[in-house]
Amino acid sequence: MKNEKNNEITLFLNGSEQRFCVETDETLLHVLRKRAGLTGAKKGCDLGECGACTVILDGRAVNSCCVFAVQADGKHVETIEGIGTAEHPHPLQQAFVNAGAIQCGFCTPGMIMAAKALLDRNPRPSREEIRQALSGNLCRCTGYERIEQAVMMAVEIISGYAER
Template sequence: MKLHEITLAVNGTRETLSVPAGMTLLELLREKLYLTGPKEGCGAGECGSCTVLLDGRPVTSCLVLAVETDGREVRTIEGEATDGQLSALQQAFIDAGAIQCGFCTPGMVMSARALLERNPHPSDDEIKEAIAGNLCRCTGYESIIAAVRLAAEGREK
């Protein structure tokens, strides 16, 4: 199978790899770079567990080809904490009790991260819209919405 050489930045680190055309960005992250934070919950762009930021915008990485990311910048949950310190958003997820089984959490945090970057003071409806593509079966979403709100409020201080 023909391989394509690509170079991309993942969580700020430059990576050059050879990948087959049929490999998804999710597979690249999980199987080549061992970044297993992004999860596969459906493989069809329906559940959002694989959400990462591609050039700052959240995408379902199961529906992005690895070859498409040549020259691009990818951020995953592994890049959210810096120097071992949780981000304010991560801390808000903990403080608001927004985590149960944790399988949806990495994708959920990335969707919320992108929202807060484009809209630092979202309304509840805007939060819901931003995470409606991230399915969660455990929490009923209320505490996740509260966590994003908490992170946004924390930013004001």
């Protein structure tokens, strides 16, 4: 194995500064799941094809299985655990629940993070923009209809906040 050398990196992980010793070829997903104990980001393919590991890196949705941890050094990483709690879920989290957009739930964290990255940049997306933004996230259970509805519901809630 070629990655004997350890690297120390700093992540601003869900708002808190954290240091990790990582291997050169270690992925951000691996650091989140195995070192930080955050198992919300899922490993569905480890090849950047299913989107279940989506997190937000400095404002952009990324497949964390395709980002080396060293590339994330010094950056802000948002994961599903950091955007809401049971008492105060993020509007997207609540909308996914209410719309029935969750079945097995394995794609859900990635789906919600991809949607959040979209809404952070474009708070009033069209349905087409939603479908395009989430097309990198595979779901086998729902047929996507209710996921699209959930994002539209969250758009309404969030724009309601903005107007107040």
